[in-house]
Amino acid sequence: MDMIVTQGLCKTFKSKGKDKGTGKDAGVEAVRDVDLRVREGEIYGFLGPNGAGKTTTMRMLTTLMAPTRGTATVVGHDLFRESRRIRQDIGYVSQKGGAYEYASGYENLVLQGRLYGLTRAEARDKADRIVLQFDMADYARRIVQTYSGGQRRHVDLGMGVMHDPKLLFLDEPTTGLDPHSRARFWDVIRTLRREGITIFLTTHYLDEADQLCDALCIMDHGRVVAAGSPEELKREVSGDVVEIGLDPANVAQAAGLLEGMGGVCSLETTENSVKLLVESGETVLPAALPRLVQAGIAVARVEMKRPTLDEVFQKVTGRALTEAEIEAAAGGGGAGSGAGSGGGGWT
Numbered sequence: 170m171d172m173i174v175t176q177g178l179c180k181t182f183k184s185k186g187k188d189k190g191t192g193k194d195a196g197v198e199a200v201r202d203v204d205l206r207v208r209e210g211e212i213y214g215f216l217g218p219n220g221a222g223k224t225t226t227m228r229m230l231t232t233l234m235a236p237t238r239g240t241a242t243v244v245g246h247d248l249f250r251e252s253r254r255i256r257q258d259i260g261y262v263s264q265k266g267g268a269y270e271y272a273s274g275y276e277n278l279v280l281q282g283r284l285y286g287l288t289r290a291e292a293r294d295k296a297d298r299i300v301l302q303f304d305m306a307d308y309a310r311r312i313v314q315t316y317s318g319g320q321r322r323h324v325d326l327g328m329g330v331m332h333d334p335k336l337l338f339l340d341e342p343t344t345g346l347d348p349h350s351r352a353r354f355w356d357v358i359r360t361l362r363r364e365g366i367t368i369f370l371t372t373h374y375l376d377e378a379d380q381l382c383d384a385l386c387i388m389d390h391g392r393v394v395a396a397g398s399p400e401e402l403k404r405e406v407s408g409d410v411v412e413i414g415l416d417p418a419n420v421a422q423a424a425g426l427l428e429g430m431g432g433v434c435s436l437e438t439t440e441n442s443v444k445l446l447v448e449s450g451e452t453v454l455p456a457a458l459p460r461l462v463q464a465g466i467a468v469a470r471v472e473m474k475r476p477t478l479d480e481v482f483q484k485v486t487g488r489a490l491t492e493a494e495i496e497a498a499a500g501g502g503g504a505g506s507g508a509g510s511g512g513g514g515w516t
């Protein structure tokens with residue numbers, strides 16, 4: 170089953186002022202014609218710079234905000250008519266998180282379970298399991314106010330799954346965490362996926378999307394500008410670069426043999442290698458290597474490189490994510506507008 174399907178999803182925020190030029194309401198088109206498809210069991214990454222419309226999209230899909238136009242189903246329920254059923258089936262961890270500072274992590278988990286209708290015994294039982302599973306035993310009984318950023322994110326995540334949702338929304342779950350904490354957090358997310366929870370997360374980190382996500386889409390200025398698996402997106406940008414290391418005496422002959430082969434987009438030589446830009450290394454290499462061997466040319470080494478997701482992002486949005494943008498997002502308060510305010514309501 171598809172866990173999220175949207176068609177033409179739009180959100181326009183009305184503004185109080187008028188556009189000086191046209192005299193019309195100068196609203197913000199935060200989300201424009203977004204078509205998404207998230208399959209059951211995947212970790213789906215929603216990427217884009219500050220203000221791209223990620224949080225707005227997530228708040229619509231979690232029923233916290235009404236779309237201006239479009240259609241959507243979430244966990245098979247219609248977004249407009251079955252919001253109550255959607256809320257039972259999803260968990261949402263907002264950009265700011267929602268743990269109560271003056272209670273312990275454990276108490277926050279139990280309270281969250283109680284809010285979702287679990288009995289005291291059920292809530293304690295589930296909280297105990299989460300503490301073990303998320304490796305929170307060292308700090309779960311201390312008040313949240315004393316926690317590190319990574320520990321807080323674990324509590325937020327735990328609160329999001331107390332009621333065993335089928336689909337979990339995480340808005341920038343790892344922003345501001347150091348690389349070690351991020352890697353630990355990824356492990357927990359992967360564990361949840363193994364248990365059958367579909368995960369929809371936003372991120373600014375391209376490496377995170379690459380390593381963690383099965384599928385992703387890149388959003389910019391409210392529109393989806395690219396979608397697919399990390400591999401597909403990378404291939405879409407420029408194919409593979411294949412470098413074949415050779416004895417310098419054979420370089421010219423090898424270049425002659427490989428030039429114009431099917432799937433080879435361009436070729437250049439160095440002193441001791443031939444570099445090919447190919448549509449797909451996996452199909453070109455098995456044809457190219459026998460050609461050289463049959464001509465008696467020894468191959469010293471073969472290297473294949475994929476473009477990075479940074480390159481994909483740069484190509485589809487026309488610019489790179491700057492460190493400043495990533496820092497701004499980490500600051501929390503400056504991260505878009507309306508991003509967290511209502512999010513704590515039922516994280």
Ligand SMILES: Nc1ncnc2c1ncn2[C@@H]1O[C@H](COP(=O)(O)OP(=O)(O)OP(=O)(O)O)[C@@H](O)[C@H]1O
Nearest residue numbers: 182199218219220221222223224225504505506507
């Ligand atoms: N309540 C609101 N009223 C007016 N404009 C809004 C409102 N909420 C969001 N916006 C605008 O909509 C656009 C998208 O914002 P959104 O918070 O969805 O971006 P985002 O992709 O989550 O960004 P970030 O990475 O900074 O969190 C921005 O231009 C933002 O200023």
Ligand SMILES: [Mg+2]
Nearest residue numbers: 223224505508
């Ligand atoms: Mg946001």
